[in-house]
Amino acid sequence: MITSVRGTKDILPEEIPIWDFIERTLKKVSKLFGFQEIRLPIFERTEVFQRSIGENTDVVNKEMYTFLDRGGNSITLRPELTASVARALIQNNLILENSALRLWYYGPLFRYERPQKGRLRQFHQYGAELIGSSQPEADVEIILLAVEIIKELGIKEYTLLLNSIGSSRSRQNYRKALVSYLNQHSSKLSKESQERLKRNPLRILDSKDPQDFDVIQNSPIIYEYLDKESTEHYETTKDLLKTNNIPFKENPFLVRGLDYYTHTVFEFQNNYLGAQDSFGGGGRYNELLAQFGARKNIPAIGFALGIERIILILESQSIKLSPENTKIFVAYNNQTYIPKVIELAHKLRQLGLSTIFDLQKNSLKSQLKEANKNLVDFAVLVCDEEVKSNSLSIKNMKDGSQINLPFDQAIEFLLKSSS
Numbered sequence: 001m002i003t004s005v006r007g008t009k010d011i012l013p014e015e016i017p018i019w020d021f022i023e024r025t026l027k028k029v030s031k032l033f034g035f036q037e038i039r040l041p042i043f044e045r046t047e048v049f050q051r052s053i054g055e056n057t058d059v060v061n062k063e064m065y066t067f068l069d070r071g072g073n074s075i076t077l078r079p080e081l082t083a084s085v086a087r088a089l090i091q092n093n094l095i096l097e098n099s100a101l102r103l104w105y106y107g108p109l110f111r112y113e114r115p116q117k118g119r120l121r122q123f124h125q126y127g128a129e130l131i132g133s134s135q136p137e138a139d140v141e142i143i144l145l146a147v148e149i150i151k152e153l154g155i156k157e158y159t160l161l162l163n164s165i166g167s168s169r170s171r172q173n174y175r176k177a178l179v180s181y182l183n184q185h186s187s188k189l190s191k192e193s194q195e196r197l198k199r200n201p202l203r204i205l206d207s208k209d210p211q212d213f214d215v216i217q218n219s220p221i222i223y224e225y226l227d228k229e230s231t232e233h234y235e236t237t238k239d240l241l242k243t244n245n246i247p248f249k250e251n252p253f254l255v256r257g258l259d260y261y262t263h264t265v266f267e268f269q270n271n272y273l274g275a276q277d278s279f280g281g282g283g284r285y286n287e288l289l290a291q292f293g294a295r296k297n298i299p300a301i302g303f304a305l306g307i308e309r310i311i312l313i314l315e316s317q318s319i320k321l322s323p324e325n326t327k328i329f330v331a332y333n334n335q336t337y338i339p340k341v342i343e344l345a346h347k348l349r350q351l352g353l354s355t356i357f358d359l360q361k362n363s364l365k366s367q368l369k370e371a372n373k374n375l376v377d378f379a380v381l382v383c384d385e386e387v388k389s390n391s392l393s394i395k396n397m398k399d400g401s402q403i404n405l406p407f408d409q410a411i412e413f414l415l416k417s418s419s
């Protein structure tokens, strides 16, 4: 038996209803907020991700699926979509002066992580990006979109964590102070954090290792290092969230795993997910588009939600969605009736009724068993009596009752019962 690759998952027919529901909800709410869909390639040149996400991040360092194609080009399966969006906006000249762009996307992503509950190597994200505004109102608009989606999906319990990591200049000052403090306490840190201290010290603040907690709790707080503009932006954002009744929890240690962020960063957490407690996250990235060749800094903010993690949360709330069943099974007791059966199935489908029939030349009894297995609403019988009298018998598969009606009336009955 050839099995699937570790960290990938088959999405089976019984799981489709929940995916369908989520996809419909994402589309509906995006439209409500005036966001337009963008669809981008699954793979990009490696350089799209390398510098933008950051050479010292886990994603670039350890998790990218990178390979040389037959032309010798370094290609990477997209590990996220914000960098691809930035590339596409510049390449297709979509940025307009004094006007905001609102985009959303949905699709598979690839990260070579250690698989566990809620962590896969191929997973799906919905994301939204609001490009062209540096105003705190844009931060709130993007958070409101995320919150509305979460509400419409029916996620009952979650926490919105909020922080500001300021402009890159204020972050440099903070980084200096943090490194100096962490160096003094490095012997108390976990092995992984000691390693990070050399490459990406801010990420230590995100550590899930209890050994690091004491040192982190007493480390310098970023707010003391924010410049005036960054502080003002953050304060106004918080005020606007309060005015809009969006509860949030400030967390000065929230730094996120990607290097392109500036100012506001946020995450959505749900306790059920355990170690992988974050089912969505995002933030501002005012300096990213310039990296892709924009003539000046173009401010932007966005977020992404992990679909597999959302499904885990919905399942933990015992949300069950039933599949949309096939409505009708046409059954027959004599193979010479098969042309009639095909004709009837065609007619019913033309009228919008989903219809199947036996393809195994089974006996009538087995056909009805198959109809039961397929959870159809009605079995329509084309047997000797029916053919003789140009009628149809309709068996209600839920309650077992059966009626016989002249052909045209039977069709009408099926149409009425299925609307």
Ligand code: HAM
Pocket: 079, 080, 081, 082, 111, 113, 118, 119, 120, 121, 123, 124, 125, 127, 128, 129, 257, 258, 278, 279, 280, 281, 282, 283, 285, 301, 302, 303, 304, 305, 306, 307, 308, 309
């Ligand atoms: P991220 O925090 O790396 O952000 O990913 C966002 C979400 O994707 C996570 O909260 C999680 O739900 C899901 N996710 C990430 N990795 C995995 C995995 N291995 N398995 C399952 N789910 C996963 C970004 O990707 C940014 N591009 C978000 C953004 C958009 N920031 C600004 N605009």
